[in-house]
Amino acid sequence: MKLLSLKLYNFRPFHGEHGLSFAKTADRNITVIHGNNGSGKTALLNAFTWALYERFTAALASPDQLVNRRALAEAAEQERVDCWVEVAFDHDGKQYRVRRSCQATRRGDDVTQSASEVAMQFVGDDGRWSTLPASKNPDDVVGRMLPKSLHQYFFFDGERIEQLVRTDNRAEIAEATQKLLGVKVLDNAIKHLNAARKTLEDELSGIGDAETKSLLAQRREKEATHDALETRQTEIDQELAHQATLKQEYSLRLRESGEFESLQRRMDQLTEQERELRDRLQDAKKVLKQAISNRGYTVFLPSVIETFRAIVRDKEEKGQLPADVKPKFVQELLEMQRCICGMELHPGTPHREAVEAWLQKTGLADVQSTVYRLEGWVNQQEDQQEDFWREVDQEQATINHCKQKLSQIEIDLEDLRDQLRTSPREDIRQLQERIDEVDGTCERLILEKGRNQERIALLATETSQLRKQMRDRKQNQSKQQLAVKRIEAAQDAIDRLKELKQNQDILFRQELQDTLSALYSDISFKAYIPRISEKYELNLVERVGNQEVLVGASTGENQILSLSFIGSVVERIRQWSENKLVMGPDSSTFPLVMDSPFGSLDEIYRRQVSKLLPGLADQLIVMASPTQWRGEVEEEMLPRIGREYVLVYNSPRDDLQGATTMRLGSETYPLIRQSPDEFEFTEIVEVHRQG
Secondary structure, eight states: OEEEEEEEEEETTEEEEEEEEOOOSSSSOEEEEEOOTTSSHHHHHHHHHHHHHSOOOTTOSOTTOOBOHHHHHHSOTTOOEEEEEEEEEEETTEEEEEEEEEEEEEETTEEEEOOOEEEEEEEOTTSOEEEOOTTSOHHHHHHHHSOGGGHHHHEEEGGGTTHHHHOSOHHHHHHHHHHHTTHHHHHHHHHHHHHHHHHHHHHHHHHSOHHHHHHHHHHHHHHHHHHHHHHHHHHHHHHHHHHHHHHHHHHHHHHTTSTTHHHHHHHHHHHHHHHHHHHHHHHHHHHHHHHHHHHGGGGGOHHHHHHHHHHHHHHHHTTOSSOOSOHHHHHHHHHHTBOTTSOBOOTTSHHHHHHHHHHHHHTHHHHHHHHHHHHHHHHHHHHHHHHHHHHHHHHHHHHHHHHHHHHHHHHHHHHHHHHHHTOSOHHHHHHHHHHHHHHHHHHHHHHHHHHHHHHHHHHHHHHHHHHHHHHHSOOSSHHHHHHHHHHHHHHHHHHHHHHHHHHHHHHHHHHHHHHHHHHHHHHOOSOOEEEEOTTOOEEEEEEETTEEEEOOOOHHHHHHHHHHHHHHHHHHHHHHHHTTOSOSSOOOOOEEEEESTTTTOOHHHHHHHHHHHHHHSSEEEEEEOHHHHTTHHHHHHGGGEEEEEEEEEEESOSSOOSOOEEEETTEEEESEEEOSSSOOEEEEEEOOOOO
């Protein structure tokens, strides 16, 4: 998706019709929109998200009041006032226009706003504009180009972007990222193959014998149970995320209660220590399992080694080892017909026969060489056995230490909770009761999830066995044989597509991790390491010895992490598209629309981010206040600017305050000026730099 233009009509502070065109060439891909705080930058950002997704950012106040107040005041009572936003963009070589609109009417001081309507137009193969058919939903079309669940990565409030790191909606992030990869194509293929398989099973049920019908019925029953459990697992994950949000909210309210702030802070510290210890415990158990898997066999070797060495000692005692005389040496003596003692070795003489007898013994040299190699391997195994027990003891000690510390932390936490439960303040007691309820709910859900996982694994095994029974049965009719073969072919295709989807996700996440680490290190001067979990959770860690420990990142560091993640997603999708690994339409071009991306950054980070941003996406639209723009940001971005605008805020106040003008190039542009009436509104003025 490459943005071409934005038009607004009576949208928020923009009275009447306004429009902007965006830079889109490779060397001049930045559009800058300047404006003071409150002049309409956030409204412009939300114009994009409303038109394309009917979504608003958290920074937009009163999202149910979209129609410009001046337009409403100038209209007669009960007269409908139109409001719309139109976004024009290019995707996969085709141009589109999306317009979302609503109307509002005024009766006295009461304003009623209608539900929004959306329409899409596109340029057909004949070069003419056509309207999207009513059978197709414009929201779905936009969602395939850039999923709604990922829109906050590409249209975002820079001052709140660090919240991306803290969001609990990880499943949505993972799903949306997979959509960008074209995984939706695989999902649809799996869905259609499942439908085809069920149709074939219906056919088999009609023509099969009694045993075939029984096997088919059992399999369907188990698959239905399996699907229901999978659905329940998803619901549990969503509920756990919701409960985690509730607990965070209750804990925050406890922390804000004043006298209990230190107690809550101590609970936070203990909870963090508990999490770190559990991570260490899991790591230690994993290392222990790997050691047992790779070298556990060495503990069973001592008796075998002793038997081997007994055999070697017996050979040595019998003089069969070592074999001191080499075959080549004896053969040379016979050829020269002279012994090392000077005796002639003519054929037929007793002396020659005595030397020839040594040839029978020299064959033991190969045995000796093999014995030496075996002895070396045996020594290595004994060393490995010592290393194995040393590692086992070390990891077991770590496990015991973690368990002891966890036990103590649990006791300390419970003591602190008891203090809150018995607090003289009723509001504190109620908050702790709610936290206890959340913990109880989470524990029940986690236990249920574990039980479900066991049942899912068992059902998968039983279903596989039933499939094998059906496949191995000798069908009496050719129609039955053909139906079974078709069912197996469909199931095999489903299994392969699921495996492909899983492998693709793993590969993408690994490459995303590498790109994220590189981008983050380009910006940050700290030795932190960004990590992406299987659920696309973003965290910063640092190495302490052999352990990775979570760090308490600042707002600025979280902002950098979020920017790096966005850049990594864009870069990986672009690379996969170029390498033809993305299925479906081209998804290699993305815009970034950013409101105030520099607010929480210091001078060093501002410069580094300003260097990085133009390369993050093919197109960059930056909205910044004069204080955010001046200095290092302007120096780094100026060479890449293709379009530039100023938001001019018209204030009804007589005593204008703050920065009222801004110098850009050789021209001075107004930022604030006197409104001609009692209404405030914003105008958009294009900047024309000389040279």
